Structures are given as structure tokens and as C-alpha cells.
Amino acid sequence: MIRAIVTDIEGTTSDIRFVHNVLFPYARERLAAFITVEQYNEPVSTILDNLREEIAQPEATTAELIEVLFAFMDEDRKSTALKALQGIIWRDGYVNGDFKGHLYPDVLPQLEKWKSQGIDLYVYSSGSVAAQKLLFGYSDEGDITPLFSGYFDTLVGAKRDVQSYRNIATQIGLPPTSILFLSDIHQELDAAEAAGFRTTQLIRGDDDAASHHYQVPSFSNIKPEQIPS
Ligand SMILES: CSCCC(=O)C(=O)COP(=O)(O)O
Ligand SMILES: [Mg+2]
Numbered sequence: 001m002i003r004a005i006v007t008d009i010e011g012t013t014s015d016i017r018f019v020h021n022v023l024f025p026y027a028r029e030r031l032a033a034f035i036t037v038e039q040y041n042e043p044v045s046t047i048l049d050n051l052r053e054e055i056a057q058p059e060a061t062t063a064e065l066i067e068v069l070f071a072f073m074d075e076d077r078k079s080t081a082l083k084a085l086q087g088i089i090w091r092d093g094y095v096n097g098d099f100k101g102h103l104y105p106d107v108l109p110q111l112e113k114w115k116s117q118g119i120d121l122y123v124y125s126s127g128s129v130a131a132q133k134l135l136f137g138y139s140d141e142g143d144i145t146p147l148f149s150g151y152f153d154t155l156v157g158a159k160r161d162v163q164s165y166r167n168i169a170t171q172i173g174l175p176p177t178s179i180l181f182l183s184d185i186h187q188e189l190d191a192a193e194a195a196g197f198r199t200t201q202l203i204r205g206d207d208d209a210a211s212h213h214y215q216v217p218s219f220s221n222i223k224p225e226q227i228p229s
Pocket of ligand 2: 008009010011183185
């Protein structure tokens with residue numbers, strides 16, 4: 001029996017175009033000025049030190065780090081430091097009403113249904129936990145954060161690493177076979193499956209012929225009660 005569902009965000013609950021055409025440019029335009037002003041203040045000071053460690057350049061200057069962050073943004077690197085900074089910058093955008101967190105219309109009704117059936121709901125995204133809470137706290141459908149029992153980001157591990165899913169199962173406190181992971185990316189689902197999770201792939205756009213995972217176009221097609229554990 002499925003007792004918990006862990007969902008990805010980008011391409012799963014929310015349109016990739018919202019992340020790439022709204023969120024990422026918003027952070028990109030403000031990143032250099034933000035770091036210049038905040039570099040000696042917490043939490044930015046610690047995040048920059050973490051970035052120095054991540055790139056193994058303990059002496060890197062702020063200007064060099066900004067250059068690295070721009071390169072990371074160009075390649076959509078899921079760097080924990082970049083994700084932390086983006087999350088802080090996005091806060092203003094949500095609070096000022098510049099944008100709301102996109103949700104596909106099929107997501108909220110299904111999350112509510114699963115929650116009412118006693119299934120615990122979690123999020124796992126490369127976006128920082130703070131950024132996840134903002135997206136769901138300021139979503140198209142209002143604040144839906146009360147639906148979630150917990151959030152995981154790259155601090156638990158990378159999304160394509162099997163160990164990340166073992167860590168998530170341990171933290172949730174359930175056997176992996178009773179947890180369903182939802183994502184649009186088959187490499188993430190492969191890793192979750194290798195850890196023992198049940199998997200379902202959201203196909204919100206293009207087909208993925210390279211995937212062997214059960215595929216659905218919408219949350220309304222997912223029936224956890226029919227998935228054997
Ligand atoms: C928390 S919203 C921003 C998502 C993000 O920054 C990202 O890189 C997308 O990662 P995901 O793991 O949700 O595909
Ligand atoms: Mg995704």
C-alpha cells in the first residue's frame with residue numbers, strides 16, 4: 001500500500017516554462033547586485049563559503065564567485081549554493097506579487113484527495129526548501145503548504161543518486177516500497193526505483209521513449225491504491 005507520495009516540482013506539479021522563463025530570469029537579473037550588497041551578511045556569507053568549498057577554491061573572490069554562478073545558471077547546474085541564493089531572491093518576487101507559483105490544474109485536487117485518504121505528501125526538488133515553500137505558499141491556488149508533511153532538496157543528495165532516495169525514506173520513516181515518487185525525469189525515477197520506491201512519470205509535454213516507468217499526462221491519472229507495494 002502506498003503510504004507517502006514524494007513529488008518533484010519542475011515539469012511535475014509546475015510548468016517548466018514558469019521555472020525557466022519567470023523564476024530563473026528574475027534571479028539572474030538580480031543576482032550580482034544582491035551578492036554585492038549582501039556578501040558580508042548572513043545567510044549569504046555562509047552560502048558563498050559553501051560555494052567556495054563546492055568548487056574547491058577557498059580563496060575565490062566575490063567577483064569570481066559571481067562569474068561561477070552565472071556559468072552554473074547557463075548550464076542549469078543544480079548547485080546547492082546557487083539554489084539557496086535563487087530562493088532568497090525569489091522571495092521578493094512572490095511577496096511583491098510579481099508572480100505566483102505555477103500549479104497545473106490537476107495537482108491541487110489530487111493532492112487534497114490523497115491527503116484525505118491518509119497518504120502523507122512530500123516534495124523533493126533541486127530548488128531549495130525555502131524556494132519550494134515559496135512556490136507552494138504563493139501558488140496560483142493560494143497557500144497549499146499545509147498539505148505537505150516535509151520538503152527535501154539537494155541537501156539530502158542529488159536527484160539522480162540512489163542514496164538520496166534511501167535518505168528520504170529514512171527521514172520519512174517508511175519502507176521505500178510504500179513510497180511513490182513522481183517526476184518528469186526518468187533518470188530521477190531510475191534512482192528512486194533502485195532505492196525501492198514505486199515510480200510514476202509525468203509527461204506534461206514531449207514523450208519519453210527512453211523511459212520504462214509508468215507514464216501519465218496528469219495527476220488525475222495516478223491511482224496509488226492500484227500500485228502494489
Ligand atoms: C523550487 S522551484 C525552482 C525549481 C528549481 O530551482 C529547479 O532547479 C528545478 O528543479 P526540480 O528538481 O524541481 O526539477
Ligand atoms: Mg522535474
